[in-house]
Amino acid sequence: MSRTISYREALNEAMAEEMRRDPSVFVYGIDVADHKRIFNSSKGLVEEFGAERCFSTPLAEDAMTGFGLGAAINGMRPIHVHMRVDFLLLGMNQLVNMIATHRYGSGGTMKIPMVIRAIIGRGWGQSYQHSKALHSWFAHVPGLKVVMPSTPRDAKGMLVAAIRDDNPVVFIEHRWLYDAVGEVPDDAGTIALDGARVLRSGSDITVVGTSWMNVEAVKAAQILEQRGVSLEVIDARSIAPFDSGTVIRSVRKTRRCIIADNDWVNCGFSAEVAATVYEACLRELRAPIKRIGYSPTPCPCTRPLENEFYPNAVNIIRAVEEQLGLSETDLSGEDFYSYENKFKGPF
């Protein structure tokens, strides 16, 4: 049996079920127990588990990240939540210098079962300090696992797996995905933290997406299907470790590859994927790999410029047409995602 639930509910269920199952699990961070409850993803937790296991914290991201390390070493399973990944930058010293290295530095005698949930954003004037992604930063550092699920099913299964994992896991959630709904099995179990998911099978071009860009890639695939163009959309899902095998198998089939990363292009995850594909199947490729990502600027506030800054399904469609030597598809009648349809006002 399965149910249709939102991404937000999937996160909430994963935390609540794990907190019920294991008294070592606790969740903390700015706003976690406030009335807004991290966009309602931590709804009901303080009521059920009490203020000792679900608490809002002082504005001290650096110390509270180190707090998680100490708690994890002493046998707890912390979930530290950041309303914006931009705030996690204040904890980077703890994350990179301490958390990522401590198992290695302890000669393997200590483990750090810690989840750091960070929300990435976009839209409605978030501008440049409420909108970054930064998964390539985290994935660059040995000792950290990095995942960014894009469906409710993956959000639930991967968050449960992250909580049970004995390593630090950076768990990145796109704010727009919170309202995404999808089927989640009643007995969801865990979903491995090291695998990509083929969201849509196809034969002409492989599109590797991260986070929200998978929504854009699926939309592009639906439109292009009308023209008889078949995209294979792969949600990278796990950034570190990256499941290169699934991508390489796909590219060997389609012999073309577009990477649509929810991040800047320069030195980003898209470069890592491109290099991996080139190393494995350079001679099989029929066209150079195309990378799509944010414009190389800070994120602007105003909507017209924001639209220029963020990549979308149209960029993917144009890249596909270029690779296949097709004329431009008429998109005038298409209905693309617009956050104005979901809500107005601040996130």
Next chain:
Amino acid sequence: MKELNYSLYQKVYLIRRAEAVIREHYASDAMKTPMHMSTGGEAIAAGVCHALRAQDQIIGTYRSHGIYLAKTGETDRFFAEMYGRATGMAKGKAGSMHLTAPEAGLICTSAIVGTTIPVALGAVYANRQKKQDRVVAVFFGDGAIDEGVFWESLNIACGMRLPVLFVCEDNGFAVHVPKSQRHGYRSIADIVSRFECNVFSSDSTDAEVIYGLTSDAIGAMRASGKPSFLYLKYYRYLEHVGVNEDFNQGYRDRSEYERWRAKDPVELQRKKLRRWYSEDEIGRAEAVIDRQVEESVKRAELAPFSGPAELYEDVLA
């Protein structure tokens, strides 16, 4: 009294002796790890650690030879790590600045000033949740007070009523910069005393005094449920990093060293022992420690290095 002082002497002597041996051997370049020496600060390491029980936990800095030796009493894994050998606590992958001993309660030490302070908060929180009766003491220098994370941590510990034992070891310098150039206030102890915590201060080099003060601080912590803050002054005898003196560098004066040297923690403790023990008895106790250190060094020198596959071990669990 007699036993207490004997035990304290064993600890200060072990630290002094182990570091003396490091100094003797360091020039050969077999110990390729940056040494930040505890010499001069032995009373704090010994006094605080002796007031802790076996199950209690400590967290330190890159200058943590002293607390490692005082808390664990062991020298085999310690020297093996200094020599970068497979028998070291981290199989040679951590070195002098990153000491751990989970079975003896040493959680971590760090090369980044201040970073380990909040780790103590989480450790105390976990002990409370798991109903573990364990004190957690976190050592840091006066330089750490310049870091924002110290203030964040102090505030959180006091606000969340996390009884952390803060141990500030003030040697007057952050690397080479004196407090007068770094601090926009007169007294750290005065400022910390405005927080919801218990503050204790001393500039004693007598391990017994530090032991007593630490016991009081732990008692106050238990009685109040609030953190305790130990503010302890000492003098770093050697250079910031390395095994040599640095009085010719001009940032501090030898006369200051001479003043502290006159109340050297090891000699002071030895002098006190003479009330109860003969010179021969003390000499025999020292010889036991000398032999322990010497044998550990020998074992370390003969131990193998980790094989190349070890590079990839323990990145993830």
